[in-house]
Amino acid sequence: MYKILTLNNISVAGLDRLPRDNYEVASEVAHPDAILLRSYKMHDMEIPKTVQAIGRAGAGVNNIPVDKMTARGISVFNAPGANANAVKELVVAGMLLAARNISQSWKFATGLEGDDAVISKNVESGKKNFVGFELPGRTMGVIGLGAIGVKVANVCRALGHECYRLRSHHHGTERLEAGGRCGAGAECRRSALQGGLCHLPCAA
Numbered sequence: 001m002y003k004i005l006t007l008n009n010i011s012v013a014g015l016d017r018l019p020r021d022n023y024e025v026a027s028e029v030a031h032p033d034a035i036l037l038r039s040y041k042m043h044d045m046e047i048p049k050t051v052q053a054i055g056r057a058g059a060g061v062n063n064i065p066v067d068k069m070t071a072r073g074i075s076v077f078n079a080p081g082a083n084a085n086a087v088k089e090l091v092v093a094g095m096l097l098a099a100r101n102i103s104q105s106w107k108f109a110t111g112l113e114g115d116d117a118v119i120s121k122n123v124e125s126g127k128k129n130f131v132g133f134e135l136p137g138r139t140m141g142v143i144g145l146g147a148i149g150v151k152v153a154n155v156c157r158a159l160g161h162e163c164y165r166l167r168s169h170h171h172g173t174e175r176l177e178a179g180g181r182c183g184a185g186a187e188c189r190r191s192a193l194q195g196g197l198c199h200l201p202c203a204a
Contacts, residue, residue: 001022002034003023003029003033003034003050004025004029004032004035004036005028005035005048005051006025006035007035008037008038010038010057031050032051033051034052034053035047035053036055037055037057037063038056039058040063042065043063043064043065047074052074052075053074053076054074055078055079056077056078057079057082058079059079059080059082060078061076064076080147081146081147084148087148088148088152088155092152095135096135100132101129101130101131104130105127105130108126108129135160136159138160138161139162140156140163140196142156142164142196
């Protein structure tokens with residue numbers, strides 16, 4: 001029976017991968033064999049001598065003292081790309097919010113007062129301020145084709161964008177759907193981009 005110490009709330013979908021017949025998983029465990037965490041800062045934590053592995057449910061490991069763990073022979077694992085789809089959806093939501101002035105029009109609509117006739121009149125006179133624009137035909141640049149950038153680039157193509165994808169290497173380009181261009185920085189600048197998305201690590 002392996003003992004797993006959790007330092008943050010971990011998704012049940014993830015914990016279900018650890019059969020209860022073989023693993024004891026809890027937020028309070030004596031002499032754990034491994035540690036699971038998300039954002040908990042471990043730098044000032046006293047790591048039990050029994051720990052053999054640390055797993056982070058996330059991309060980065062800046063909250064884990066990796067060098068110290070390496071010196072002790074403790075393996076550190078992360079999960080790059082695990083949240084890529086969620087981030088892609090938020091990026092697309094942000095694009096639509098901006099293109100259609102949804103936040104501004106929502107604020108306008110919720111501030112309307114009066115009877116139906118007054119509200120209808122104010123809507124007709126005010127809606128021209130929130131027209132926005134359609135996405136098809138726009139030229140979009142996507143910088144960084146990692147787990148997130150590839151998904152965003154594919155969605156941009158599906159929305160009808162002329163899409164320029166900038167990458168420094170070919171890793172990830174095999175997951176790009178047909179269409180669009182992978183170019184160098186100068187090519188992207190010449191293309192008169194109408195929008196740009198950067199998906200780069202903090203160290204880039």
